[in-house]
Amino acid sequence: MSLILAIESSCDETAAAVIRDRHILSNVIRSQQIHKMYGGVVPELASRAHLEAIVPVVHESLETAGCKLQDMDAFAFTQSPGLIGSLIVGAGFAKSLALSLEKPLIAVQHMKAHVLANLIRKEGSKNPDFPFLCLTVSGGHTQIVICHDPLNLEIIGQTLDDAAGEAFDKAAKMLGLPYPGGPLIDKHAALGKPVYEFPEPHIEGLNFSFSGLKTAILYFIRDHQKEDPEFISKNIDNICASVQQRIISILLKKLKRASKQTGIKDICIAGGVSANKGLRREFEKVGKELGWRTFIPPFEYCTDNAAMIAITAHYKFQAKQFATMEAVPSAKVH
Numbered sequence: 001m002s003l004i005l006a007i008e009s010s011c012d013e014t015a016a017a018v019i020r021d022r023h024i025l026s027n028v029i030r031s032q033q034i035h036k037m038y039g040g041v042v043p044e045l046a047s048r049a050h051l052e053a054i055v056p057v058v059h060e061s062l063e064t065a066g067c068k069l070q071d072m073d074a075f076a077f078t079q080s081p082g083l084i085g086s087l088i089v090g091a092g093f094a095k096s097l098a099l100s101l102e103k104p105l106i107a108v109q110h111m112k113a114h115v116l117a118n119l120i121r122k123e124g125s126k127n128p129d130f131p132f133l134c135l136t137v138s139g140g141h142t143q144i145v146i147c148h149d150p151l152n153l154e155i156i157g158q159t160l161d162d163a164a165g166e167a168f169d170k171a172a173k174m175l176g177l178p179y180p181g182g183p184l185i186d187k188h189a190a191l192g193k194p195v196y197e198f199p200e201p202h203i204e205g206l207n208f209s210f211s212g213l214k215t216a217i218l219y220f221i222r223d224h225q226k227e228d229p230e231f232i233s234k235n236i237d238n239i240c241a242s243v244q245q246r247i248i249s250i251l252l253k254k255l256k257r258a259s260k261q262t263g264i265k266d267i268c269i270a271g272g273v274s275a276n277k278g279l280r281r282e283f284e285k286v287g288k289e290l291g292w293r294t295f296i297p298p299f300e301y302c303t304d305n306a307a308m309i310a311i312t313a314h315y316k317f318q319a320k321q322f323a324t325m326e327a328v329p330s331a332k333v334h
Ligand code: KG4
Pocket: 011, 137, 138, 139, 140, 141, 164, 165, 166, 168, 169, 180, 181, 182, 183, 184, 186, 271, 272, 273, 274, 275, 276, 277, 302, 303, 304
């Protein structure tokens, strides 16, 4: 049995979770509101907000779990990738806990953690068997990985330019929606129909590209607004449904190809964009058609959270993969 406290602070969410074996006892997430007025995350403000939030967030996660700091077998933190100032706050906090309580320290890579969110145990839900495929779609990354085992992940496809979350957020910005626009496109899309056809990129193999779509949306808006300045407000639901439909079709096309190439039919999605209702629905539908076993983490484990850091730390603890006090956070994948 192991009890671990994990901290996630890679971007604009301060989060802490306690895990006992593969069961999450608490999962506290505090989203920073300050960035809304700037239309995107301001790194310097993010680090300051982490400093303010980290003590109450860790406190709440221990209280919810009914545990004390002294009960922990290890302390984990997100080492990379992310905003360096934000990562430093979580890393410093976890290090000081590990040092003062003389417990092991565990450094976790954020993108791997998104994938392993699918391995969290929950009553009444199933987990994938190894090897499984995972489409990881977040604000900074878009990848297809083979998870051979919890500590052996192989990237077999990734974006050549923008990430899927970025495509959602940039499209939203062009439509005048506030940051982060992904969830708002999702909301509008549910009320509309995909009546507009955006082009599909032709990229070899299992890689993705979203920059062409971004340009197509820009020209689409410009041309229609020339004829009718109120085009966006009149058609926002249908435009969002069309943009979302194209992003989903790009993602699922490559996922189908990956399953065909590898013969793997246990398939997961992960990362912030996996919270998208349209993607969740289409993924399940395609899965049924092709005989996949599909897995989607609960909403609270899709966008940035510490439960996913905790489950990854659980496996690293079992394998005794500990970090030293010299472990440095890194903006790029470490
Ligand atoms: O994984 P995540 O929380 O943070 C990163 O590691 O980047 O992903 C954030 C991304 C943002 O681009 C956000 O717009 C997108 O996930 N996102 C969504 C939805 N919820 C979050 N995109 C589409 N539909 C959603 N419901």
